Amino acid sequence: MLEPAYQADVVIVGAGVAGLSAAHRLTCAGVTTVVLEAAPCAGGRMSTEKVDGFRLDRVGQLLSTAYPELRSTPGLDGLVLRPFAPGVLLHSDGRHHRAGTPVNTGGARGALHAVRALASAPRSPAASKGRGAPRQTPASRGWGEAERVAAPRSRGVHRPGAASRSRGAPGSVGASGAARTAPRGTAPLGTAVDQARLGSALSRIAGTPVERLLARPEQPAGQALAARGVPARTIDGFLRPLLAALLCDPELSTSSRCADLALRAFARGRLCVPEGGAEVLPELLARTLPPGTVHTGVRVTSVSTTSVTTAEHGEIRCRAVLLATDARAAAELLPGLRVPEFHPVTVVHHTTDEPPGTGASLLLDADRGGPVAHTAVVSRVDPSRAPAGRTLVSSTVLGPPPPDLDTAVRMHLSRLYGTSTRRWETLAVHHAAEAVPAMRPPHDLRRPVRLLAGLYVCGDHRDTSTVQGALHSGHRASAAILRDLGVTGAARAADPLPAPRAA
Incomplete structure (x- = not known):
């Protein structure tokens, strides 16, 4: 299979998860592969810093248990995912609200929930007299399609009195906190009917085939949601902070098709993080490749269809080259490739001796009252990320960070968690100006x-x-x-790289 003129069938430039996953599929098919990475270690943006026994992600992108590639990619059999509590915890008007668990809308049970939701909704004087009630259109009933209205399960929305019944339970703050669970009427999702429609819409999008979502007209996500009849309060109180957490886009400028895919994954699975830190995922992929496949500290200076040239080892001949770097590095090697805009991301890690009482929840700010878009007591989700007896709180700031970042973040976290943050210790601040490529329409997925x-x-x-x-x-x-x-046959190891050039 491998002609003598070639040192490998395929050279992959970049050892992020895209390049490493491609390397696995190629080697499984019997294709000799070499992966070259300029950095000292594999992983790209999925890297983790170790500080005093803490494991601190530099970008901290959220995963979903519903991601198909996490299950089907060779080499990830040993990946352990640590899920957050179901749904998300919304902070609004000084209170916490549990939201975001889809429901089963079918059968008699769904009809009963619908009746209860409608009966509990505030009614206008005109409606109570049987006249003047607005006629519901398909667009007003959900996300663009006629549907039966069904109320969310109790675990999917706020439950009155939950804070007083269980200290430290999701939807509450411990005794030292000022935040309280809100009465049903003041939830950021709107009325009971609004919440019922949201739960029903999440259930429906969870069962929608991907092909149907990709066939929908494309708009900025915010405009598309409004055009589908989603109430403004639901968009601003739930969908905007949720999509900010999933796509790093609080302005909802992302393509509506990409937003639909993100909401589908959210509705079908649980948000989660890899046990041990983000770096575990690329480490697993690299570790389970054949020995000698991945070479770090090798800088590629040019590429062609049959070779790559490196600063350290000269030319490496091959039958195909795969660029698996970030967009900007790829465009430097191949001028003319499109470089997208990026969403900046800053992750701030704190430790405290008095952990907030939000459990393993992902906490979102529905009010947008500060720089923090979302935060979590990550050591409650994944205990391996902090030493025994210590607490790790990780918070994400989207967009350009404020001038006095640490002070602004501490003040905001104090409001979000309902507790003082003066004694919290800042472990690390990681800023990535080009963390996540923007996906504004038109976006080719x-x-x-x-x-x-x-x-x-x-x-x-x-x-x-x-x-x-x-x-x-x-x-x-x-x-x-x-x-x-078009190659078949047994795999054989790639030839060793040429010896490094003398300086």
């Missing part, structure tokens, strides 16, 4: 991975700006390479 025979490109900038998108782009690129090479 399946940008070509085959540039020409022998030259390919993959990464989250060719798909969706998520870990699922990065893995899927690697899947598509490896499939294209295998088709073009």
Whole structure:
């Protein structure tokens, strides 16, 4: 299979999750593969810093248990996912509200929930007299399709009195906190009917095939949600902070198709993080490749369809080259490739001796009252990220950080958690100006991975700006390479890299 003129069948430039997942599929098919990474270690943006026994993610993208590629990518059999509490915890008007668990809308049970939801809704004087009630259209009943209204299960929305019944339970703050669970009428999602429609819509989108979502007209997410009849309060009180957490886009400028895919994954699974830190995912992929596949500290200076040139080892000949770097590095090697806009992300890590009483919940700010978009007591979700007896609180700031970041974040966290943060210790602040590629419409979710025979490109900038998108782009690129090479047979190890050049 491997001609003597070649040192490897495929050279992959970049050892992020896209490149590593492609390498796995190629080696499983018997294709000799070399992965070159300029950094000292594999992983790209999925890196984790170790500080005094804490494991601190630098970007901290959220995963979902519903991501198909996490289950199907070779090498990830040993990945352990630590889920957050179901749904999310919303902070609004000084109170916490549990929201976001989809419901079963079918059968008699769904009809009973619908009747209860409608009966508990505030009624106008005109409606109570049987006249003047607005006629519901399909657009007003949900997200663009006629549906039966069904109330969310009790665990999916706020439950009055939950804070007083259980200290430290989701939806409450401990005795030292000032925040309280809100009465039903003041929930950020609106009325009981609004909450019922939201639960029903989440259930429906969970069962919608991906092809149908991608066939919908494309708009900015905020405009599309409003056009589908989603109440403004539901958009601003729940969907905006949720999509900010999922896509790092609080302005809802993302393509509506990408937003629909993110909401579908949220509705079908649980938000989660890898046990041990974000770096565990690429480490697993790298560790389970054949020995000698991944080479770190190797800087590629140019590429062609049959070779790559490196600063340290000269030319490496091959039959195909796959660029698996970030978008900007790929464009530097191949001028003319599109470089998207990016969403800046700053992650701030604190430790405290008095953990907030929000449990393993992902806490979102529905009021947008400060720089923090979402925060969590991550050591409650994944105890391996903090030493025994210590608490790790990780918070994400979207957009350009404020001038006095630490003070602004502490003040905001004090309001979100309902407790003083003066004694909290700042462990690390990680800022990434180009953390997540923006996906503004029109956005091609399946940008070509085959540039020409022998030259390919993959990464989250060719798909969706998520870990699922990065893995899927690697899947598509490896499939294209295998088709073009048309090779079969047993795998053999790639030749060793040439000796480093003398300085």
